[in-house]
Amino acid sequence: MTDKENIRIILIEDDEVIRNGYSFLLGQVDGYEIVSTYGSCEEAVKNLRIDNPDVILLDVELPGINGVEAIPLLKSIVPFANILVLTVHDSQKTVFEAFSNGAAGYITKNTPPPKILEAIKEVYEGGSPMSVNIARLVVESFQKSKESPLSKRETEVLKLISYGKNRAQIAEELFINVSTVKTHIKNIYVKLDVDTRDKALKNARRDRLI
Known part of the structure; x- marks a missing residue:
């Protein structure tokens, strides 16, 4: 890559040692340019338009507004920037909130440096890089429990209840009577202890x- 083709990156990370480490790593590789760190x-939002990043490397646990909550705000300021979450957090809730809010990729901090560079390039090119454990989590979430x-x-x-259907609509769709629907719902409550x-x-x- 020439200088004009460098991937412009900003890093939002509250741990100064980690921030400096990633900044040093990325600053040593041709084609990658750390524009700013925060x-x-x-x-970050104060200078985001001036920074004009291609990729935002974003931690989750931050002082003030956390990374996941900040994604829509960051996207509203620089809508063409790709947000790559880089964090120690790998809970299903955090992962899916991040993607729902507009993250393009999600990798964990135990990812080797060469893989981090690959992930930045991939997200810059329109991909959705994920660490192996995150990808497995996403796949599992689409697999219904066998138990x-x-x-x-x-x-x-x-499932029909989750779609907002009432008892009468469920009865009609499943070709059963309303009293049978009520019985099913009662059994569901008992089995799920709710x-x-x-x-x-x-x-x-x-x-x-479901």
């Missing part, structure tokens, strides 16, 4: 039952 999202306590019919009923629709849906999504 210890918080609040600091569901619900019957096939109960699963169908709960007493409300919202709790049933929350537990079902958590355990990948």
